[in-house]
Amino acid sequence: GEDVEQSLFLSVREGDSSVINCTYTDSSSTYLYWYKQEPGAGLQLLTYIFSNMDMKQDQRLTVLLNKKDKHLSLRIADTQTGDSAIYFCAERPNYGGATNKLIFGTGTLLAVQP
């Protein structure tokens, strides 16, 4: 089966770095994603990485991909209280075709303490 796993909860202090980890199972996945869900809202795409890349940086966000271990991480530098949310990783298996069928992880609740 397909399981994308994340730890359920992470607490950090404002100004520290946060690292959210994810393991996925389908080695054929071509794209891997990070989504953010703020309270009472739907999911919003934060960033993504193509499977032939090891790292992608986008302002305060750094995505690291270890294909051998099927491990994906999201680092948020200088974490702010506005970063408090649930973060989902997602994989797009190769069989998904054009329909963008994504497999989502369990979600990590990030709590930022002032």
Next chain:
Amino acid sequence: DVKVTQSSRYLVKRTGEKVFLECVQDMDHENMFWYRQDPGLGLRLIYFSYDVKMKEKGDIPEGYSVSREKKERFSLILESASTNQTSMYLCASSSPGPPVSGNTIYFGEGSWLTVV
């Protein structure tokens, strides 16, 4: 501004009732999705549709059906609601092709359904 609108944010229904969850998108997207979100389980795909009148089962279709009569509207139907269908339901839409910047999956704000 792009929009996926779920008509009901909060619903309370009785066991055995037929429930309709409606979703409308204004982006002329071909693909539409229904997910349910439960704590510790993440998002699980119920059904998706890649064109009008076309549908495919996702990972947890049991107890649900869908309808896509018009491109902009995708309805989720619970034929006979049960308490284990109490959940948050998220609708999403996208164009074909990988969801990268400029072609992302857009989510609605969710519908909280409680079945008593």
